[in-house]
Amino acid sequence: MALDLIQSVTGRAVHVPGDDIDTDRIIPARFLKCVTFDGIGEHLFRDVRFDERGEKREHPLNDPRFAGAAILIADRNFGCGSSREHAPQSISKAGFKAVIAESFAEIFFGNSTTLGIPCVSVGPEHRAALVARVSADPTTLVTIDLQEQVVRAGGDLAVPFTIKPGARESLLRGTWDPIAQLLEGADEVQKVAARLPYVQRAAAQ
Amino acid sequence: MGKSLYDKVWDLHKVRTLPSGEDQLFIGLHLIHEVTSPQAFGMLRDLGLRVRMPERTFATLDHIVPTDNRKRPFKDALAEGMVDALRKACTEQGVTFFDLESGRQGIVHIIGPELGLTQPGMTIACGDSHTSTHGAFGAIAFGIGTTQVRDVLATQTLSLQRLKVRRIQVEGKLGPGVYAKDIILEIIRRLGVSGGTGYAYEYGGSTIEGFSMEERMTLCNMSIEGGARVGYVNPDQTTFDYIKGRPYAPKGEAWEEALGYWRSIASDEDARYDDVVRIDASAIAPTVTWGITPGQAISVKEKVPAAEDAANESERALIREALEYMRLEGGKPIEGTKINVAFIGSCTNGRLSDFREVARRIVGHKVAAHVRALAVPGSMEVARAAEAEGLDRVFREAGFEWREPGCSMCLAMNPDKLIGDELCASSSNRNFKGRQGSPTGRTVLMSPVMVAAAAVRGEIADARDVFGI
Ligand code: SF4
Numbered sequence: 001m002a003l004d005l006i007q008s009v010t011g012r013a014v015h016v017p018g019d020d021i022d023t024d025r026i027i028p029a030r031f032l033k034c035v036t037f038d039g040i041g042e043h044l045f046r047d048v049r050f051d052e053r054g055e056k057r058e059h060p061l062n063d064p065r066f067a068g069a070a071i072l073i074a075d076r077n078f079g080c081g082s083s084r085e086h087a088p089q090s091i092s093k094a095g096f097k098a099v100i101a102e103s104f105a106e107i108f109f110g111n112s113t114t115l116g117i118p119c120v121s122v123g124p125e126h127r128a129a130l131v132a133r134v135s136a137d138p139t140t141l142v143t144i145d146l147q148e149q150v151v152r153a154g155g156d157l158a159v160p161f162t163i164k165p166g167a168r169e170s171l172l173r174g175t176w177d178p179i180a181q182l183l184e185g186a187d188e189v190q191k192v193a194a195r196l197p198y199v200q201r202a203a204a205q
Numbered sequence: 206m207g208k209s210l211y212d213k214v215w216d217l218h219k220v221r222t223l224p225s226g227e228d229q230l231f232i233g234l235h236l237i238h239e240v241t242s243p244q245a246f247g248m249l250r251d252l253g254l255r256v257r258m259p260e261r262t263f264a265t266l267d268h269i270v271p272t273d274n275r276k277r278p279f280k281d282a283l284a285e286g287m288v289d290a291l292r293k294a295c296t297e298q299g300v301t302f303f304d305l306e307s308g309r310q311g312i313v314h315i316i317g318p319e320l321g322l323t324q325p326g327m328t329i330a331c332g333d334s335h336t337s338t339h340g341a342f343g344a345i346a347f348g349i350g351t352t353q354v355r356d357v358l359a360t361q362t363l364s365l366q367r368l369k370v371r372r373i374q375v376e377g378k379l380g381p382g383v384y385a386k387d388i389i390l391e392i393i394r395r396l397g398v399s400g401g402t403g404y405a406y407e408y409g410g411s412t413i414e415g416f417s418m419e420e421r422m423t424l425c426n427m428s429i430e431g432g433a434r435v436g437y438v439n440p441d442q443t444t445f446d447y448i449k450g451r452p453y454a455p456k457g458e459a460w461e462e463a464l465g466y467w468r469s470i471a472s473d474e475d476a477r478y479d480d481v482v483r484i485d486a487s488a489i490a491p492t493v494t495w496g497i498t499p500g501q502a503i504s505v506k507e508k509v510p511a512a513e514d515a516a517n518e519s520e521r522a523l524i525r526e527a528l529e530y531m532r533l534e535g536g537k538p539i540e541g542t543k544i545n546v547a548f549i550g551s552c553t554n555g556r557l558s559d560f561r562e563v564a565r566r567i568v569g570h571k572v573a574a575h576v577r578a579l580a581v582p583g584s585m586e587v588a589r590a591a592e593a594e595g596l597d598r599v600f601r602e603a604g605f606e607w608r609e610p611g612c613s614m615c616l617a618m619n620p621d622k623l624i625g626d627e628l629c630a631s632s633s634n635r636n637f638k639g640r641q642g643s644p645t646g647r648t649v650l651m652s653p654v655m656v657a658a659a660a661v662r663g664e665i666a667d668a669r670d671v672f673g674i
Contacts (some may be wrong), residue, residue, distance in 0.1 A: 018522075018526065019519060019522075019523055020398055020399070020498050020500075020523070022498070022635075022637045022638075024637040024638070024639060024640050025637060025638055025639070028639050029616050029617060029618050029642070030618065030642070032240050032241075032268075032618065033240075033269065033281075033283040033284060033286075033287060033618065034283075034287075035243045035244060035247065035286060035287060035290045036244055036247060037244060037351075047638070047644035048638075052644060052645070075519075076399065077398060077399035077402070077432070080398060080399065080432065080498075081334065081635060081637060082333070082334050082348075082635075083241065083332060083333055083334040083336075083349060084240075084241060084350070085332075085350035085351040085352060086351075088350075103399060103402065104402075105399065105432060106403070106434045107347075107348055107350065107429075107434060110349075110350065110353070110365075111350035111351075111353075114350065114352045114353065115352065164366060165226055166223075166225045166226040166227040166366050169224070169225040169226055170225040170227070170364075173224065173225065175224065175225060177352070178223065178225075178227075178356065178364035179252070179355070179356055179359060179360070181223050181224070181229070181364070182229060182356055182359070182360040182363075182364060183254075183359065183360055185220050185221055185229050185360070185362065186360070188220045188229075189220050189229075189231060189360065189361060189362055192217075192218060192219070192220050192231045193231060193258075193361070195217070196217065196218070196231070196233065197462060197463065197466045198233060198324060198326070198327060198455075198463065199233065201459050201462070201463070202260060202261075
């Protein structure tokens, strides 16, 4: 299974403010009733974007100046809460290719990487600088360069970012979906299973 | 220096290091449910793969099952479709499925332990973040996404980054009316909702050693609310006594052998930890949340924080947002806040001991007239055991509805939902905006006995006063 090598992501960006944005907010539970992820992008941030009558609320994703943005900028501890992959799926299906935040919750980060969505962390001042830039000019092109580990915006702003080394490697090598590698290890898996007493016991029964 | 349980179990289950630097880890027990797993079978099919070790995966129904009328087909066609998709996939792939008629159905984190599937020294994965619950048995248990569910189905392994380990040492005797729920709310409040990112939490100390398995499960359950994907307690005699005789527990000679393994994987006396935190359990009071994250918690006797009290602008913004959503006023006591709904249940507090403890307190009390009160057992086994003791009658007499098992109003993917901006005193684990089914619904997390006290008074109240504890 050949995957794209993800070396950089470029596009316009939009800032969704707020610390501790949880996955219930990213995609409310009632939209999890689906046996595929198709169409889930429409419901991204549903309850903060629309009121109960379906009228648009004030929200960056409802602002036409940011329509078509490919990079989501968030604050601290983005994606906390449930393990639902529906969260990064809805972000991706809504057209986003990467997320920049000060920090990410663990499961959300892992789910995103597995879908080939880089989640990169920048310091608070750098986050603020990026936000100021794209808010002042929503047409600013932002590039997340995974090789050099820097985010560039509008030609002159460049800020460093961090990302777990394992995630960075797998994005750069095109192994972000690990299934091919996991399948390759089948013989070794057998050996591990054979040395675990509880697995042997079940096999013997 | 010695090793922690986390490191021992990880090393035993490690298959190899992948080129990315992550480890390929063998998964000993895989639990699945109808919301995050049917899609994974579809992915498997698209790749032309089959389930590698079907005997290591077990399926149940919990999130979307109605708790009033379980007659099939469900009124909600989408829910029916998901159940159907899971049932078909399990049959096709030879995976054991605890269906509604099995007598064993229930919330995935309740039935695993109950059936003896959850055992010390295992790696346990499930497409659900509260998989950390199973850590109560000394397992490394964690939530995964749907694509990872596919990985486990296809290979019985995952690609993962090893975590650091933080020891949380809890000492001291709990005060009256204080429960495991209050301890974990206090830990989250102290360390923050993202304090556990990158860590596995090892809970220990005299308080935890004195805990029953059900209390340990409540504690480990909410590790994820503190940002820790994994939380565990070292296995001991309490653990072994709980497992013994359960349907999937080892028997006869195998039991002795299992005991040897279970003892061997406990953390060494001199284990090395990346961090150590100490908590004085005797100083903790009944705790409730006031905001929209589980870390926004105070003792029931405290006042709701005001934005001005915060140290910096980002905290002030968080407080303002929470107060506005919760429609609470900073600087005012939380006690006396009117509630509309009371919910006792969920994988945090939907076990037999929870219902026993509440029943013991509410005898002779009545739920306030304006409160809708729900008691939802976490599994068919919990329901049976509670009913055999007559607890259902105690709850009904007090004015609670006694429901069929499921996740119910914890997440409200079934018909149990808040309406409008109703405020719910809830024994569940998340108070996020919209969590209980209404986009403007409000949740206040607390222990089951505190929920009962709120139900009786019709407002947030100190259970110690209401029940004379
Ligand atoms: S009870 Fe709540 S937290 Fe637990 S598995 Fe069900 S929905 Fe998730």
